[in-house]
Amino acid sequence: MPSAVPIAYGRSSSAPASIEGDSGILLPPNRFYDEESQRISNLIDEELRKESQRQKEARRKQVKVMLLGQAESGKSTLQKQFQIYYASKTLDRERPSWRPVVHFNIIRAVKTILDEIDYELSHPDDDDSDVESDPELNEPGPSSAGPLSSSSSSQRVKRPRQPSAAPGNAFRPSSTELETLSVLRTRLLPLVALHDSLASELSGGVSFSRGLTGVFVRAGWQGLLQSNQGGRAGKGSPGGVAGLAAKALDSSREDVQALWVHNAVRKLIQLRKLKLEESAPFFLDNAARIAEPDYLPNVDDVLNVRLQTLGVIEHSFPINLGGTMYDWRLYDVGGARGQRHAWVPYFEDATAIIFLAPISAFDQYLDEDARTNRIDDSLQLFMTICSNKLLKKAHLVLMLNKTDLLKAKLKAGVRVQKYITSYGSRPNKYDDVASYFRAHFMQVHKRKDVSNRSLYLHFTSMLDIKATQSIIVNVGEAIIRQHVAQTGLT
Ligand SMILES: Nc1nc2c(ncn2[C@@H]2O[C@H](COP(=O)(O)OP(=O)(O)O)[C@@H](O)[C@H]2O)c(=O)[nH]1
Ligand SMILES: [Mg+2]
Numbered sequence: 001m002p003s004a005v006p007i008a009y010g011r012s013s014s015a016p017a018s019i020e021g022d023s024g025i026l027l028p029p030n031r032f033y034d035e036e037s038q039r040i041s042n043l044i045d046e047e048l049r050k051e052s053q054r055q056k057e058a059r060r061k062q063v064k065v066m067l068l069g070q071a072e073s074g075k076s077t078l079q080k081q082f083q084i085y086y087a088s089k090t091l092d093r094e095r096p097s098w099r100p101v102v103h104f105n106i107i108r109a110v111k112t113i114l115d116e117i118d119y120e121l122s123h124p125d126d127d128d129s130d131v132e133s134d135p136e137l138n139e140p141g142p143s144s145a146g147p148l149s150s151s152s153s154s155q156r157v158k159r160p161r162q163p164s165a166a167p168g169n170a171f172r173p174s175s176t177e178l179e180t181l182s183v184l185r186t187r188l189l190p191l192v193a194l195h196d197s198l199a200s201e202l203s204g205g206v207s208f209s210r211g212l213t214g215v216f217v218r219a220g221w222q223g224l225l226q227s228n229q230g231g232r233a234g235k236g237s238p239g240g241v242a243g244l245a246a247k248a249l250d251s252s253r254e255d256v257q258a259l260w261v262h263n264a265v266r267k268l269i270q271l272r273k274l275k276l277e278e279s280a281p282f283f284l285d286n287a288a289r290i291a292e293p294d295y296l297p298n299v300d301d302v303l304n305v306r307l308q309t310l311g312v313i314e315h316s317f318p319i320n321l322g323g324t325m326y327d328w329r330l331y332d333v334g335g336a337r338g339q340r341h342a343w344v345p346y347f348e349d350a351t352a353i354i355f356l357a358p359i360s361a362f363d364q365y366l367d368e369d370a371r372t373n374r375i376d377d378s379l380q381l382f383m384t385i386c387s388n389k390l391l392k393k394a395h396l397v398l399m400l401n402k403t404d405l406l407k408a409k410l411k412a413g414v415r416v417q418k419y420i421t422s423y424g425s426r427p428n429k430y431d432d433v434a435s436y437f438r439a440h441f442m443q444v445h446k447r448k449d450v451s452n453r454s455l456y457l458h459f460t461s462m463l464d465i466k467a468t469q470s471i472i473v474n475v476g477e478a479i480i481r482q483h484v485a486q487t488g489l490t
Helices: 031-060 075-086 088-122 175-192 195-202 221-228 240-251 253-261 263-270 280-285 299-304 337-346 359-363 374-386 403-411 430-448 465-487
Strands: 062-068 149-151 156-158 312-321 324-333 352-358 395-401 455-459
Touching: 031 062, 062 075, 062 337, 062 465, 075 088, 075 299, 075 312, 075 324, 075 352, 075 465, 088 175, 088 195, 088 240, 088 253, 088 263, 088 280, 088 299, 175 240, 175 253, 175 263, 195 240, 240 253, 253 263, 253 280, 280 299, 312 337, 312 465, 324 337, 324 465, 352 359, 352 374, 352 465, 359 374, 359 395, 359 403, 359 430, 374 395, 374 430, 395 430, 395 465, 403 430, 430 455, 455 465
Parallel strands: 062 324, 062 352, 352 395, 395 455
Antiparallel strands: 149 156, 312 324
16 A cells, blocks of 8 residues: 555656655665665555556445435335345344334324324314315426414424314314323323433434424434443333333333323324324334333334434445445435435436335425425426436436325325315226326426436335335346446446
């Protein structure tokens, strides 16, 4: 290595006129120095040539894949699916660090339920009639405008709701129900009181953007968390707020379960007034198991976790294709609007983009802009990705995600046409809705793609390990093959 060579002056073939010794004294020219310097110079040149060759080779074997899409589209879940397939041991090692995050997901769900009950009880006359007309999906273009009504005191953003299935089906718990709710509320207060401090501990002190709460993590969060807790996050009694939360959950598990199955909560869900995070039912159904003192998250728990990414997090692992090892690098990004500027520096040398669009989100709006329909935002974002010149060489994969949730919503009778008027009178059936959204994304690609490249499209349900794994293998191999073709690597 050049840095290991002791004398570094001899890069020229002509003898130096004089040589400055360590002491600063000028020495006369010397033939020995001349030949020696030439020899060393050649050695350095050879080393540099080899090093540059090695670097070139390593770069050619490096496959950089960016996971893009709006917040909650499933980017981090896809990253975990890649990890399960190609580096399952690393995921196994990380399981302890997911424990407090799973606990947080439950505490957050309990808090949301109690907040909603409080809100409903203090606004008994508040029905859906105060919700303005729903935004409609425009052809990709300006943001659709929808209603925004927020209560500044609680930062509670009221999003458009599906009207009650039966008019007059209002939220009116009986007096016995109110009594049990009140008891549960009091007993759950110590658990819910940990919400903010646990969020802050998990986020490493990151402050939240206006109106948003939750846990945000940057690269390396797992290491930080484990060292904060003296590496005891897995078993026994972790320190800090996470430890308190584990204990509080352990002692209130029956109350959590009782709240979750309470008639009033069922009613709020049926009326579509309670807007829980999508993974909340999964965690609340599993609350007893998760509250066990020696609980260690399993793979399904890790996949279901909602944890917001901040900035860009790189995950790297080797992939063997046809006997050659490739250095596969996934870049998982924060997808909220305020985070998207951080993507750009990674664009230039990206081998591939996997764009995720959750097509179940036709009745949802952005957290960061409650007027924008999420499908509309996905289409606009996909348009900017297709037309970005820096990405013109990148292999383009589109995953229309959350098909399981789309099916469940349609089955529950949620009508697409109510949120996306251009859907018209088409049947409210999965095949029709899925084709409609696919056609919209394909049209954006056809009209806007900067280099007329192929678009590889998949329908995905990212929590389904078996189905997703085969898609991952196909996508991974296709990306590497294209990379090989472009770089001439054999
Ligand atoms: N039901 C369902 N949930 C999903 C799917 N993909 C992701 N999720 C969940 O959606 C939430 C947000 O996913 P995440 O990967 O964190 O989104 P990101 O913000 O794009 O990284 C998590 O709770 C995931 O478990 C899916 O296909 N179906
Ligand atoms: Mg993420």
